[in-house]
Amino acid sequence: MATPAVPASSPPATPAPAPAAASAPAPAPTPAPAPGAATAQAAAPASPTDAAAAPAAPGQTAASAQAPAQTPAPSLPGPALPGPFPGGRVVRLHPVILASIVDSYERRNDGAARVIGTLLGTVDKHSVEVTNCFSVPHNESEDEVAVDMEFAKNMYELHKKVSPNELILGWYATGHDITEHSVLIHEYYSREAPNPIHLTVDTSLQNGRMSIKAYVSTLMGVPGRTMGVMFTPLTVKYAYYDTERIGVDLIMKTCFSPNRVIGLSSDLQQVGGAARIQDALSTVLQYAEDVLSGKVSADNTVGRFLMSLVNQVPKIVPDDFETMLNSNINDLLMVTYLANLTQSQIALNEKLVNL
Amino acid sequence: MASRKEGAGSTATSSSSSAGVVGKGKGKGGPGDSAVKQVQIDGLVVLKIIKHYQEEGQGTEVVQGVLLGLVVEDRLEITNCFPFPQHTEDDADFDEVQYQMEMMRSLRHVNIDHLHVGWYQSTYYGSFVTRALLDSQFSYQHAIEESVVLIYDPIKTAQGSLSLKAYRLTPKLMEVCKEKDFSPEALKKANITFEHMFEEVPIVIKNSHLINVLMWELEKKSAVADKHELLSLASSNHLGKNLQLLMDRVDEMSQDIVKYNTYMRNTSKQQQQKHQYQQRRQQENMQRQSRGEPPLPEEDLSKLFKPLQAPARMDSLLIAGQINTYCQNIKEFTAQNLGKLFMAQALQEYNN
Numbered sequence: 001m002a003t004p005a006v007p008a009s010s011p012p013a014t015p016a017p018a019p020a021a022a023s024a025p026a027p028a029p030t031p032a033p034a035p036g037a038a039t040a041q042a043a044a045p046a047s048p049t050d051a052a053a054a055p056a057a058p059g060q061t062a063a064s065a066q067a068p069a070q071t072p073a074p075s076l077p078g079p080a081l082p083g084p085f086p087g088g089r090v091v092r093l094h095p096v097i098l099a100s101i102v103d104s105y106e107r108r109n110d111g112a113a114r115v116i117g118t119l120l121g122t123v124d125k126h127s128v129e130v131t132n133c134f135s136v137p138h139n140e141s142e143d144e145v146a147v148d149m150e151f152a153k154n155m156y157e158l159h160k161k162v163s164p165n166e167l168i169l170g171w172y173a174t175g176h177d178i179t180e181h182s183v184l185i186h187e188y189y190s191r192e193a194p195n196p197i198h199l200t201v202d203t204s205l206q207n208g209r210m211s212i213k214a215y216v217s218t219l220m221g222v223p224g225r226t227m228g229v230m231f232t233p234l235t236v237k238y239a240y241y242d243t244e245r246i247g248v249d250l251i252m253k254t255c256f257s258p259n260r261v262i263g264l265s266s267d268l269q270q271v272g273g274a275a276r277i278q279d280a281l282s283t284v285l286q287y288a289e290d291v292l293s294g295k296v297s298a299d300n301t302v303g304r305f306l307m308s309l310v311n312q313v314p315k316i317v318p319d320d321f322e323t324m325l326n327s328n329i330n331d332l333l334m335v336t337y338l339a340n341l342t343q344s345q346i347a348l349n350e351k352l353v354n355l
Numbered sequence: 356m357a358s359r360k361e362g363a364g365s366t367a368t369s370s371s372s373s374a375g376v377v378g379k380g381k382g383k384g385g386p387g388d389s390a391v392k393q394v395q396i397d398g399l400v401v402l403k404i405i406k407h408y409q410e411e412g413q414g415t416e417v418v419q420g421v422l423l424g425l426v427v428e429d430r431l432e433i434t435n436c437f438p439f440p441q442h443t444e445d446d447a448d449f450d451e452v453q454y455q456m457e458m459m460r461s462l463r464h465v466n467i468d469h470l471h472v473g474w475y476q477s478t479y480y481g482s483f484v485t486r487a488l489l490d491s492q493f494s495y496q497h498a499i500e501e502s503v504v505l506i507y508d509p510i511k512t513a514q515g516s517l518s519l520k521a522y523r524l525t526p527k528l529m530e531v532c533k534e535k536d537f538s539p540e541a542l543k544k545a546n547i548t549f550e551h552m553f554e555e556v557p558i559v560i561k562n563s564h565l566i567n568v569l570m571w572e573l574e575k576k577s578a579v580a581d582k583h584e585l586l587s588l589a590s591s592n593h594l595g596k597n598l599q600l601l602m603d604r605v606d607e608m609s610q611d612i613v614k615y616n617t618y619m620r621n622t623s624k625q626q627q628q629k630h631q632y633q634q635r636r637q638q639e640n641m642q643r644q645s646r647g648e649p650p651l652p653e654e655d656l657s658k659l660f661k662p663l664q665a666p667a668r669m670d671s672l673l674i675a676g677q678i679n680t681y682c683q684n685i686k687e688f689t690a691q692n693l694g695k696l697f698m699a700q701a702l703q704e705y706n707n
Contacts, residue, residue, distance in 0.1 A: 095573060096402040102565050103399050103435070107466040115465075131410065135465045148464075155461050161440040161454060163410055203565065210572045238573065241409045243512045244402065250517045251398035252570045254562040313702050321703050328696055332689040335594065339682040339689075342605065346675045349612060350548045353668075 090127040091197060091214040092239040095248050097133050097172075098201065098212065104135035105174045105203045113140065114175040116185060118152055119199060120159060120166040128197060129239060132159065132166055138185075145181040149188060170197035176206045178215070183229050186217055198231060212236055284309075391501045391556055392429040394521045398562045398570075400436045401519065407438040408477045408509045416441065417483075421455065422473040423462070426501050431556075433505075434468045436475065473521075475505035480600055481684045484553070484677040486670070489524070493532045496524055503556055511684075514593065521556040528552050549675035588695055594688060601681040604674055611671045621663050629660050 101117070108115045117135035121128065134155045138147040156168060171189045173182060182198065189196040195216060202211045215231035240248065284306070290296040316324075404420070412418035418441065424433040437458050439451070463469040474495060476483065483506050495502040503521040511518035524532070527547055562570070640650040 094406065096399070096406045098569055098573070099399040099402050099566060102563075102569050103397070104465060104467075106563060106565060109466065131406065137464050151461060151464060154457065158454065158458055158461070162407075162438045205568065210568050212572070212576075238576065241405070243405045243409060243509055246512055246515060247401050247405045247517055248570070248573065251401060251560060251562060251566075252574060254398070254560060255567045255570055313705075316703065318703070321700075325696060325700055329693065331591075331594075332692050332696075335598065336686055336689045339601075339685045342601070342678060343682045346549065346608065346678055349608075350675065353615065353671075354546075354548075 089216070090235045090237055091199075092127050092129045092237050093199075093212070094129075094131050094239055094241075095244060097130055100133050101135075101172055101174065101199075101201050102203065105201075109137075114173055114203075116147070116171055116173045118156065118171050118189075119169045119197065120156070120163075121169045122165060122167065123169070127237075128169055130169055130197075130199075132163065133172060134159065136171075140181055145184055147185055147188060168193045168196070170199065172199040172201065174201050174203040176200065176202035176204055176211065178231055182231075183217075186229070186231075190217070197234065390429065391426075391431045391503065391523065393431070394503055394505075394556050394558045395430055395432045395561050396505075396519075396558060397432075397434050398560055398566055400433050401517070401560065403436050403438075404475055404477075404505070404507050404519075405509075405512070408507065411438070411441065412477055412509075417479070418477045420475050421458075421471060422475055422503075422505065423459075423468050423470060424472045425468055425470055426472065431472060431501050431503060432561075433472060435462070437462070471499060471502075473499075473502040473504060475507060477507045477509055480510060480596055481508060481680055482600060482677060484673050484680055486673060489532070489673065492522070492524055493529065496529060497533070510593070514590065515587075519558060521558050522553045523556060525551050525554050547672065549672055549679055552672065552676050588692075588699060590688075590692060594685070594692075597681060597685050597688065601678065601685070604678050604681065608671065608674045608678060611666070611674060614666050615671070618663060618666050625660050625663060632660075 097119070101115075104115050104117060115135050116138050117133055119130050120132040120134075121130040123129075136148060136152045136155070138145065140146075159166060168189070170193060171185060173185075178198070178200065186196065186198055189198075198215045198217070200211075200213050200215070202209070214234040214236050216234055217229050218232050219227045220230040221227045287296065287302070288306070291298045400422070407420060408418050418438065420436050420438040422433045423435045423437070424431065426432070440454070459469045459471070474491070476488070488504065492502075492504050495504070503523050506520045506522060508518035508520075528551070531547060636651065643650055
């Protein structure tokens with residue numbers, strides 16, 4: 001399997017050959033045929049000379065190293081911009097994607113600062129639903145980026161065998177910023193998918209939060225001249241299947257245990273701990289007692305909620321309820337009895353046969 | 356399933372030879388003990404299994420996949436998994452072994468554990484004790500001693516609590532399967548009852564710190580309304596379905612018992628007939644001797660009385676095991692429901 005080859009040619013070299021190197025990669029990235037990985041050569045940030053080369057090669061695509069990729073306003077340190085962003089599509093993420101990204105970040109090679117991978121999913125009229133992903137090996141250094149595109153293609157084929165409806169939607173990267181290399185990688189992915197999305201998951205926990213953002217690239221700049229690329233943010237929503245939500249609820253419980261381990265409880269314990277009702281109830285009770293003893297001033301809205309809560313219990317004539325309850329309990333008891341009976345029957349049968 | 360068995364076998368051997376240690380010599384217990392006392396699963400694996408079923412496996416089809424991980428002392432850690440495509444019509448041009456090999460090779464490139472440690476399967480209302488599962492698990496366990504099969508019950512999960520169980524074949528059953536001898540005598544000798552076919556291994560879920568951070572983030576950001584299915588009282592449908600399946604199995608069981616009984620009766624009748632024939636022969640021979648004629652040749656009794664085919668005991672064992680599982684599921688279910696009913700009663704009492 002071809003791993004990304006460190007290009008033996010010039011890029012980190014002196015500025016003089018840089019313009020030549022800058023024009024050389026232009027044909028190279030386009031087809032990525034069988035001979036191993038297609039490498040993207042980001043020319044060294046020798047921008048002045050590159051800018052000189054720019055008019056000489058107007059056919060160069062926007063993604064070459066001339067206009068550095070710009071992140072929009074969110075480059076200001078601070079909390080993430082709230083959505084929804086007007087005019088943008090909505091990206092719906094499943095939790096399995098994020099868990100997968102975090103896991104591949106934890107398994108990254110020594111020295112790699114971030115990991116990248118492909119996002120798979122389905123496209124809808126208004127939204128894009130990302131349902132699967134896989135990581136792609138890549139090498140990144142100051143000057144260049146090499147992505148193993150053949151690996152990506154192979155994996156996509158394998159994944160398609162299981163879920164034929166999934167398409168390549170874009171790619172993800174860990175880390176909290178968008179770098180120049182991202183632009184190039186984004187360009188590769190734009191060959192695989194129309195208008196790919198780029199997802200960043202901040203595993204370095206800047207600002208104490210793991211921010212998850214999605215972008216789509218748009219051209220910007222003065223038309224007619226060299227165009228740059230801008231990443232515009234998209235609204236990120238989380239989509240869950242019912243069963244996924246239950247799974248996530250369970251997994252979330254490991255946050256509370258000291259060694260991050262939980263067992264799968266059974267039967268009655270689950271009902272008791274269901275939906276954190278006991279905690280909720282004790283909070284409410286505490287609040288009510290505080291209000292009664294005067295510690296906290298009474299809030300009318302809360303009071304109204306409490307009253308509607310208590311009134312939620314349906315008022316049923318006690319006799320009717322008794323009959324309902326008893327018949328249900330009888331059903332359940334009968335079924336338990338039958339189940340036990342069946343079990344003893346087959347055990348008996350076993351003994352008889354083995355005589 | 357047959358090609359998958361070979362695939363598992365060959366993959367296991369290749370992975371064990373290429374990847375080195377597959378848990379050999381890791382403090383095995385005595386011959387009666389099982390090599391795995393606990394299964395530790397990453398949260399990621401749980402999510403992937405859930406997603407796989409949700410997307411690809413509607414209806415009564417089962418979805419399957421492979422578990423990857425490693426063995427640490429007597430604990431089996433499952434760190435990743437990948438799904439297996441289902442058997443479709445165009446089976447011919449699909450090579451399962453190759454799919455598996457390619458997948459594992461690719462995963463190795465991104466540093467994911469590529470050791471094969473088991474497989475998972477979804478189930479419909481708990482009916483997973485089949486011959487196919489037994490065969491697959493046997494071949495897995497034969498190749499890799501610590502492998503388990505994870506059974507994921509999506510319908511029970513949708514009712515509010517994740518239902519994931521890990522099973523292994525007991526060493527006794529492994530012995531029997533190795534001999535491939537499923538006749539009644541062999542099974543009697545091995546003293547296998549349906550309760551000792553599969554053993555359940557306790558599961559724990561473990562997450563890394565970073566995943567915990569992710570969970571906190573998700574909880575803050577995604578204000579998904581809790582639906583509290585677990586507290587729903589309207590579950591008679593589920594119960595009815597379970598009972599229906601149980602009844603079908605019991606019917607099968609009774610048919611099997613009838614077959615066995617007829618077999619026993621026929622064998623004893625045949626024995627009697629053989630005995631009678633022998634006696635008659637002896638009498639005739641004595642008469643002939645007294646008359647001076649040569650005795651009749653001893654005929655091969657087995658040719659005259661063809662030995663009856665003993666009915667396969669394995670199937671009835673499996674049915675018994677399945678009935679057992681159904682009963683246990685039903686009991687769990689009724690216990691939960693009783694709890695809920697009493698809770699509802701308490702609320703009502705307070706009201707009045």
